[in-house]
Amino acid sequence: xxxxxxxxxxSRLSRFWHKWRFHINALLLLIPLGFMPKYFADVSLFRGDSxxxxxxxxxxxxxxxxxxxxELRNEAPHLSGPAGYMKDFNAALCDACVEQVxxxxxxxxxxxxxxxxxxxxxxxxxxxxxxxPVPEKTKADAELWITMEGWDGSMHQASIPLSQASPATxxxxxxxxxxx
Amino acid sequence: MSKxxxxxxxxxxxxxxxxxxxxFVLIVCVTGTxxxxxxxxxxxxxxxxxxxxxxxxxxxxxFEQVLAAIKKAEPQTLVESISxxxxxxxxxxxxxxxxxxxxxxxxxxxxxxVIQGSAPDFNFQAFTRALHGWWLVPFTNxxxxxxxxxxxxxxxxxASLVTGLVVYKRFWKxxxxxxxxxxxxxxxxxxxxxxxxxxxxxxxxxxxSITGTWFLIQAFxxxxxxxxxxxxxxxxxxxxxVPISADASPPPRISLDRAVEIAEQKIPGLEVSFISxxxxxxxxxxxxxxxxxxxxxxxxxxxxxxGDMAASRLISDRSSLEFVTESMRPLHTGxxxxxxxxxxxxxxGLLLSMMVLSGLLIWTKRTALATANALxxxxxxxxxxxxxxxxxxxxxxxxx
Numbered sequence: 001x002x003x004x005x006x007x008x009x010x011s012r013l014s015r016f017w018h019k020w021r022f023h024i025n026a027l028l029l030l031i032p033l034g035f036m037p038k039y040f041a042d043v044s045l046f047r048g049d050s051x052x053x054x055x056x057x058x059x060x061x062x063x064x065x066x067x068x069x070x071e072l073r074n075e076a077p078h079l080s081g082p083a084g085y086m087k088d089f090n091a092a093l094c095d096a097c098v099e100q101v102x103x104x105x106x107x108x109x110x111x112x113x114x115x116x117x118x119x120x121x122x123x124x125x126x127x128x129x130x131x132x133p134v135p136e137k138t139k140a141d142a143e144l145w146i147t148m149e150g151w152d153g154s155m156h157q158a159s160i161p162l163s164q165a166s167p168a169t170x171x172x173x174x175x176x177x178x179x180x
Numbered sequence: 181m182s183k184x185x186x187x188x189x190x191x192x193x194x195x196x197x198x199x200x201x202x203x204f205v206l207i208v209c210v211t212g213t214x215x216x217x218x219x220x221x222x223x224x225x226x227x228x229x230x231x232x233x234x235x236x237x238x239x240x241x242x243f244e245q246v247l248a249a250i251k252k253a254e255p256q257t258l259v260e261s262i263s264x265x266x267x268x269x270x271x272x273x274x275x276x277x278x279x280x281x282x283x284x285x286x287x288x289x290x291x292x293x294v295i296q297g298s299a300p301d302f303n304f305q306a307f308t309r310a311l312h313g314w315w316l317v318p319f320t321n322x323x324x325x326x327x328x329x330x331x332x333x334x335x336x337x338x339a340s341l342v343t344g345l346v347v348y349k350r351f352w353k354x355x356x357x358x359x360x361x362x363x364x365x366x367x368x369x370x371x372x373x374x375x376x377x378x379x380x381x382x383x384x385x386x387x388x389s390i391t392g393t394w395f396l397i398q399a400f401x402x403x404x405x406x407x408x409x410x411x412x413x414x415x416x417x418x419x420x421x422v423p424i425s426a427d428a429s430p431p432p433r434i435s436l437d438r439a440v441e442i443a444e445q446k447i448p449g450l451e452v453s454f455i456s457x458x459x460x461x462x463x464x465x466x467x468x469x470x471x472x473x474x475x476x477x478x479x480x481x482x483x484x485x486x487g488d489m490a491a492s493r494l495i496s497d498r499s500s501l502e503f504v505t506e507s508m509r510p511l512h513t514g515x516x517x518x519x520x521x522x523x524x525x526x527x528x529g530l531l532l533s534m535m536v537l538s539g540l541l542i543w544t545k546r547t548a549l550a551t552a553n554a555l556x557x558x559x560x561x562x563x564x565x566x567x568x569x570x571x572x573x574x575x576x577x578x579x580x
Binding site: 021022023025026028029031032035036038039042043046047048049051052078079080081082092095099100102103115120121122123124125126127128150151152153154 | 203260281306315416460
């Protein structure tokens with residue numbers, strides 16, 4: 001921290017360094033500045049101001065009911081600690097089925113029974129979300145199954161190709177070469 | 181090592197702890213200070229957030245009455261949770277979901293149930309917290325690296341406190357004879373200011389740096405899948421315990437007032453301040469509030485169809501370790517005892533921000549002085565005998 005007072009005059013670069021070395025950390029402010037657009041985009045995404053999700057999949061008819069499905073993020077599944085890879089989907093129920101549908105589930109592959117219908121959606125019928133586990137060994141031609149259960153005990157199912165539900169997930173599966 | 185050179189070393193350590201990152205530390209301190217009173221700032225800026233009482237004797241509405249008022253005003257809007265802020269001048273925060281898929285917080289008058297407006301698009305509270313807490317770096321898998329960056333500052337801050345007290349000899353005398361010399365130039369003033377605010381902030385700096393360090397440990401534990409929680413995971417309701425309705429419409433749920441009644445009956449001393457609706461047909465509703473220990477919340481998890489209590493989380497359920505760790509966040513934010521505690525935290529937050537600035541000013545002025553002295557000696561040396569080493573003056577504590 002002592003200024004050197006040697007006989008030879010210090011170079012311009014070292015003078016500059018000595019003058020500014022303790023102010024360089026102000027550049028750390030560039031980090032939040034850089035992340036700010038992403039921050040506000042996320043806020044708007046989670047409030048639903050920018051739609052149901054980053055990528056709308058469209059309406060899916062499930063028996064007498066239908067729901068609008070969207071990928072929360074148009075991205076590959078994300079690693080969620082030891083739980084493995086997860087893919088977030090959002091959904092909104094059709095106006096007529098808001099009162100009738102008790103629960104909605106998602107699963108890769110056809111469920112054998114209602115008890116194994118997959119992950120349940122949380123939220124309101126206007127906007128609900130679920131985290132679908134995507135095993136790394138999922139085949140690229142897999143199907144996403146939607147199960148809806150009515151308050152009267154009825155159950156309806158439908159499926160769409162995973163490639164339609166999430167092209168980003170298919171790209172991710174292909175890239176790492178679907179593990180056997 | 182001699183006593184003198186040891187204290188010189190401590191002094192060097194003290195100056196070097198914050199100096200190279202002073203601007204970062206300053207912004208973290210300032211945003212943290214703002215975050216403490218962010219709710220109040222939003223309250224000042226937005227009249228919709230204020231809970232004005234229509235008449236002096238107007239009673240507060242119950243949770244069920246509030247829900248009914250919202251349902252009447254906007255039949256399509258679905259309520260996800262209702263929360264009564266600690267201070268009575270705040271309107272209720274109600275999270276709602278609209279048919280168009282938007283979810284928002286709206287401010288509801290606690291006396292009339294009128295929806296006074298929705299939270300502004302720019303959420304100042306959340307933004308200052310995000311900037312202060314994780315430098316806006318997004319969370320992807322586990323904690324964001326911005327969180328680590330900020331919470332790491334707890335360590336140099338704690339070290340600054342300790343080394344500061346070591347180099348400030350007999351600092352307790354400062355309590356008895358406070359000195360703040362105003363007329364002796366900027367160097368003396370900032371030196372006095374730094375020491376005076378330092379000794380009066382010992383408790384605050386200790387609280388902030390220890391709790392800040394806890395946030396670092398917390399992230400580290402979480403990201404390494406180490407859990408110290410004794411809280412049981414509550415399973416979803418069994419298929420059989422959710423009624424089926426013959427007419428295909430949702431079966432009736434217990435009223436919110438009934439839920440409050442059940443919770444307050446089962447948990448003595450509970451003052452319910454928030455209710456979260458079930459997230460789906462198989463999940464519970466949760467009712468909670470503060471108890472005798474203001475730093476923690478107690479909650480009851482209820483079956484919304486029959487009111488059975490599936491689980492409860494009381495202050496006495498916490499292990500002694502959790503008692504300490506769960507107190508860390510409220511201690512850090514000052515959000516546990518109403519406006520006055522927040523204002524105390526705000527004041528000392530400002531003082532702490534000023535300590536960073538005054539520390540920097542002292543250093544700059546001292547260096548400027550030392551440089552001037554060195555130059556003077558240089559020119560003297562050219563004429564006469566060799567002088568003392570240049571750094572002898574600038575690192576001595578007497579010079580602070």
